[in-house]
Amino acid sequence: MTQDYRLKSAIGADRETDLDDVWVVKKNLRDNGYYSEPSYGMTPYPDQFMFDAIKQYQKENGLKVDGVMLPDGETEQHMLDNLAAKSPTLWCTKCKGPHAGVYSMRICHNCWEKGER
Numbered sequence: 654m655t656q657d658y659r660l661k662s663a664i665g666a667d668r669e670t671d672l673d674d675v676w677v678v679k680k681n682l683r684d685n686g687y688y689s690e691p692s693y694g695m696t697p698y699p700d701q702f703m704f705d706a707i708k709q710y711q712k713e714n715g716l717k718v719d720g721v722m723l724p725d726g727e728t729e730q731h732m733l734d735n736l737a738a739k740s741p742t743l744w745c746t747k748c749k750g751p752h753a754g755v756y757s758m759r760i761c762h763n764c765w766e767k768g769e770r
Contacts, residue, residue, distance in 0.1 A: 660729055665721035666704055672697040672762045676753040678722065681736050682706040697755040697762070 661671040664678060676697045682688035683695065688706035704720040707728065711718045714731055722728045743754050745761035747769045752761035760770060 658733075660722060660724040663721065663723050664699065664703075664707070665719075666699070668721070670699050672755050673751070673753045675699050675703065676755060678707070678732075679703050680753075681732065682710065685736050697753070 658677050660674050660678075662669065662674060664670050664674055676695075679688050679695055679697075682703070683690055683706075687710050688695075689702060691700065691702055707722060708718050708720045710716075710732070711720070711728055714735070716727055716731060722732075743752050743758060744750070745752050745764055746759045747764040748761060750761055750763075755762045756765040757770070764770075
């Protein structure tokens with residue numbers, strides 16, 4: 654069973670972002686016609702295509718157009734209400750947190766980067 658996905662950290666060009674957050678936001682923007690997947694494919698890393706998609710979403714929905722998404726901010730709340738952003742269904746076997754399977758289907762990117770494999 655999935656739950657509404659909540660951002661763990663801010664998403665923006667000048668922000669350090671969580672890779673699972675980026676993946677879920679890109680997937681939901683893509684699935685709803687805002688994010689055009691680049692020729693190299695969709696990655697868990699922030700890119701200009703994603704920031705442009707966030708700005709387009711914000712513009713079309715009367716939100717502040719800044720390309721930034723904050724946890725519990727107006728853009729995240731609007732997406733939860735309108736795009737049915739769903740949580741990843743994977744759970745890390747180490748920390749038990751939800752994740753999108755960026756590096757592994759069993760381990761979240763935080764545990765993976767700590768070498769816990």
